[in-house]
Amino acid sequence: MERLVGALEGLGESAFALSLLMCAGVVLGFVGIWPLFAVWLERKASADFQSRLGPMYVGGFHGWLQTLADGIKLAFKEDLIPAQANRVLFWIAPAVAFCGAFATMVVIPIAQGVEIVNLDIGIFFILAISSVGTIGVVMAGWASNNKWSLYGAVREAAQLVSYEIPIALSLMIPIIAVGNLRLGHIVGFQCAGPEDAGFVYLSHHGWLLFYSPWTLAAGLIYFVASLAECKRAPFDLPEAESELVSGFHTEYSGLRFSFFFLEEYVFMFVVSIVGALVFLGGWQPLPFVSFQFDNPLMKLIGAGILLGKAVFLVWVQIWLRWTLPRLRVDQVMTMGYKYLTPLAMLTLMGMALYQYWGCRYIPGIL
């Protein structure tokens, strides 16, 4: 992608704009296809957890085309707007919610040096832009003119504002070690090795998850808070189907409903791939042993490893959803404010002192 943009740069501004549009097309394609797989995975996993079969018929092998069929069905459904709903806001809301998840993809490197833009604020951009999606959910809840939807939206607003704090703090801890916000640099730190490193070498730092006890704690805090950020069980209060019908998207059907669906699954992928990049060494397959990912073939393999890690984390999210019961509203708030936020602050202080005293090369000892 980088080389492509570089080659087109000589052709002037319109070609540059065209290359940006092509990047957007690639991201849009991924964003459209990924949920098809994720939803199928989720349905198969839930069936396994409950000793059922799940989708079995469409497409032959374990119903792998079931989600595509469902997607086509959703696209052809009638686009209902409740008579008393606020038409304009009801109409915009799914798009706004989708934008937040969609725009984060722009800064995510898929292999060494392969990303759409290499922003200096990298990870901070993801934090900032993903908060826009919340506005869409709140908008949907209010515009539906339905009590269930409004409750869902209010819960969403409260939950996301509270869990943004531990997420931001826990992501700051690895940044203290790395000293750079670019996602590419964060991975580069984890596979930094000696100058004359060959194809395989022992990395200086290893994965950030195992870099120090503080980053290990930060990784766990990040994972729990990210569950709440993408409204996954046990934090799926905004839709809580046994209490609120289906929360903020009660009144949505057809294609508009599927946008919220896409947003949820894409955001699950985004938090997972960010977790994989920041804490799990990105495209490096092993914690303390690194490989050179510099030629196209190795980059392709690296991208595969990274995607594998992200899909594994999404799988853990699915696994948790079908294992844990939903929390109560007050328990969610207690979890966020009384446990995760203070823990994240303590970890941040611990990491700062750890780094200050310079005990960074002795893993496991403060």
Next chain:
Amino acid sequence: MEGFTFYFFAALALVGSAMVALLPRLVHSAFALVMALSGIAGLYWTLGADFLGAVQLLVYVGGIMILFLYGVMLTPKESSRWNLQSILFPGLLCVLPLAVLLHLGWTGVEAAVEFLPTLPEPEPTTKTMGKWFLDREKYLVPFELASIVLLVALVGSVYLARRRKEV
């Protein structure tokens, strides 16, 4: 490209602000404010202030506006249509600063506003900002003072929201 992004975000900010002032329903105004603030974040990005733009989104759109909406959504659905009388006084108040700004923009007074023919090459600002905030010569004291103000606000809000003993 730059021209297009600039005009796009400027239009977003201006139209959003106009809608905040003119829409009859409070909730619509609040959503229009989201639009205006996002437009301003986009303008920061166009001008190369990447960190500031992201902070604008994170703090205003992601934080303050959501709390705002939280409050506004639960208020009764009243609408107040504006008419000539109701906007006469605020309108008069706006005329003077607007006239000054328009005059400056029209004549392009170099002393007040320096117009650049092209935008400067955007530079990463995060590193410089981090260094300056912790530099005793630069902004260490304002930075620490701001954090004390925030701490006071935090303690105050906890005090206000605490469960009082029933008397």
